[in-house]
Amino acid sequence: MIQHCPTPTELDDLELLVSGAYAPLTRFNEPGSPVTLDLPDGATEAELVDPEGLPLARVSSHGSLEPLTHAQYGPFRRLHLTPAQVREQHAGATFVPVVDALSDAELEEVRGLGRVVLVALTGTGTADLSPVALVRASLAAADLLDDAHVVAVPLPSHGDADVDHELGAQVVATYAGDDPVHALTEHPDDSYPAGIAEIVDADRPEPEDQGLVLFFTGLSGSGKSTLARALMDLLLEQGGRTVTSLDGDVVRRHLSAGLTFSKADRETNIRRIGWVAAEIARHGGVAVCSPIAPFAETRDQVQQMVEDAGGAFFLVHVATPLEECERRDRKGLYAKARAGEIPEFTGISSPYEEPQDPAVRVDTTGRTIEDALDDVLIALDEARLLHLHGLHRGRGDAGA
Numbered sequence: 216m217i218q219h220c221p222t223p224t225e226l227d228d229l230e231l232l233v234s235g236a237y238a239p240l241t242r243f244n245e246p247g248s249p250v251t252l253d254l255p256d257g258a259t260e261a262e263l264v265d266p267e268g269l270p271l272a273r274v275s276s277h278g279s280l281e282p283l284t285h286a287q288y289g290p291f292r293r294l295h296l297t298p299a300q301v302r303e304q305h306a307g308a309t310f311v312p313v314v315d316a317l318s319d320a321e322l323e324e325v326r327g328l329g330r331v332v333l334v335a336l337t338g339t340g341t342a343d344l345s346p347v348a349l350v351r352a353s354l355a356a357a358d359l360l361d362d363a364h365v366v367a368v369p370l371p372s373h374g375d376a377d378v379d380h381e382l383g384a385q386v387v388a389t390y391a392g393d394d395p396v397h398a399l400t401e402h403p404d405d406s407y408p409a410g411i412a413e414i415v416d417a418d419r420p421e422p423e424d425q426g427l428v429l430f431f432t433g434l435s436g437s438g439k440s441t442l443a444r445a446l447m448d449l450l451l452e453q454g455g456r457t458v459t460s461l462d463g464d465v466v467r468r469h470l471s472a473g474l475t476f477s478k479a480d481r482e483t484n485i486r487r488i489g490w491v492a493a494e495i496a497r498h499g500g501v502a503v504c505s506p507i508a509p510f511a512e513t514r515d516q517v518q519q520m521v522e523d524a525g526g527a528f529f530l531v532h533v534a535t536p537l538e539e540c541e542r543r544d545r546k547g548l549y550a551k552a553r554a555g556e557i558p559e560f561t562g563i564s565s566p567y568e569e570p571q572d573p574a575v576r577v578d579t580t581g582r583t584i585e586d587a588l589d590d591v592l593i594a595l596d597e598a599r600l601l602h603l604h605g606l607h608r609g610r611g612d613a614g615a
């Protein structure tokens with residue numbers, strides 16, 4: 216039987232299927248159900264494992280699930296109770312589904328309900344807050360109430376607001392059993408109590424504190440490394456941010472040593488860069504990447520990884536045409552590729568898929584490095600991601 220690591224959404228669904236939160240649903244892929252699982256290569260059975268390889272359940276060819284073990288790690292795991300446990304511990308309470316930090320007005324509303332269970336719906340792709348911040352904010356809210364408990368339910372989004380709402384209502388009703396469910400009223404522009412505001416602010420950093428991945432893509436010789444280096448110098452001169460370079464050539468000498476230029480190896484190379492960049496972004500740093508990254512799908516995967524880590528992704532297409540790159544031929548590689556000495560050379564014998572929707576597109580032909588860099592700096596400034604006081608036009612470093 217193959218081992219398969221499901222997506223974060225599927226892992227959330229698995230937990231809820233096994234805990235009974237989706238009752239009467241107990242398996243994936245029931246007709247018409249949004250709770251689906253994709254197995255690789257048409258497999259009909261598999262051992263489902265978490266990202267660290269711990270076997271969680273077996274899916275049999277007729278779709279039934281055999282749980283093997285429960286996930287044991289992760290913040291606030293102790294609050295991931297099954298509906299049966301919650302009904303046993305909290306019978307008689309009012310159940311309040313929570314998808315965001317509770318505001319002053321919402322707290323006042325909940326205060327009138329007596330004993331409550333705040334059901335924090337923390338699944339993948341749902342709340343504005345990260346799952347861990349939503350639970351922390353809910354615990355902080357519970358501290359401000361007389362008799363409140365928090366339960367975390369990883370109910371993920373299934374990509375459709377109506378479906379999500381219906382499934383959410385059903386899951387909360389399952390947790391509540393015979394007890395009442397109270398849906399919070401919307402209170403626009405409300406404020407948060409101080410302790411909750413702190414949690415929200417820390418989870419939604421200002422753009423200048425948010426992790427950022429600047430990703431330069433383009434043909435060999437287009438100017439990726441040159442622009443990336445110039446940008447990094449400005450960042451370092453200005454100070455205040457940690458900056459890491461993930462240049463294509465350099466990565467291939469270390470992190471990706473031994474990989475070839477086949478499509479599969481290029482994808483592996485870019486996903487590695489994406490993984491490291493996402494970790495840098497998770498910690499609020501700036502990663503400046505400058506590989507060719509010729510495939511749109513892999514670039515999209517990197518964007519997803521970065522955004523999942525809470526970072527902003529900024530794609531720069533260094534769109535210098537092939538003729539100009541070949542004319543420059545700084546490393547003599549195009550001549551060798553034309554002579555057939557280098558197989559699968561990007562732009563000659565291997566494809567480059569142009570980005571359809573980059574944050575900015577820069578053709579460096581006939582321009583100075585400073586001038587081309589200005590296009591990137593202006594776009595970053597307009598996107599409110601990074602304000603660098605290095606604009607060539609305004610710099611006047613010769614005393615002008």
Ligand SMILES: Nc1ncnc2c1ncn2[C@@H]1O[C@H](COP(=O)(O)OS(=O)(=O)O)[C@@H](OP(=O)(O)O)[C@H]1O
Nearest residue numbers: 435436463476481484506507508509558559560561
């Ligand atoms: N076959 C082939 N095709 C393209 N490029 C080649 C090839 N062989 C070696 N080189 C040199 O490797 C650099 C590109 O590596 P990358 O890791 O950025 O490429 S990729 O993103 O994995 O496609 C690239 O560097 P840059 O010129 O900085 O782009 C080349 O110098």
Ligand SMILES: Nc1ncnc2c1ncn2[C@@H]1O[C@H](COP(=O)(O)OP(=O)(O)O)[C@@H](O)[C@H]1O
Nearest residue numbers: 434435436437438439440441579582583584587
């Ligand atoms: N406006 C410009 N921006 C960036 N590079 C330029 C520009 N004009 C000329 N060049 C030259 O083009 C070459 C680009 O090489 P490089 O930055 O290594 O490209 P890549 O990393 O995309 O392979 C360098 O020799 C650089 O000096």
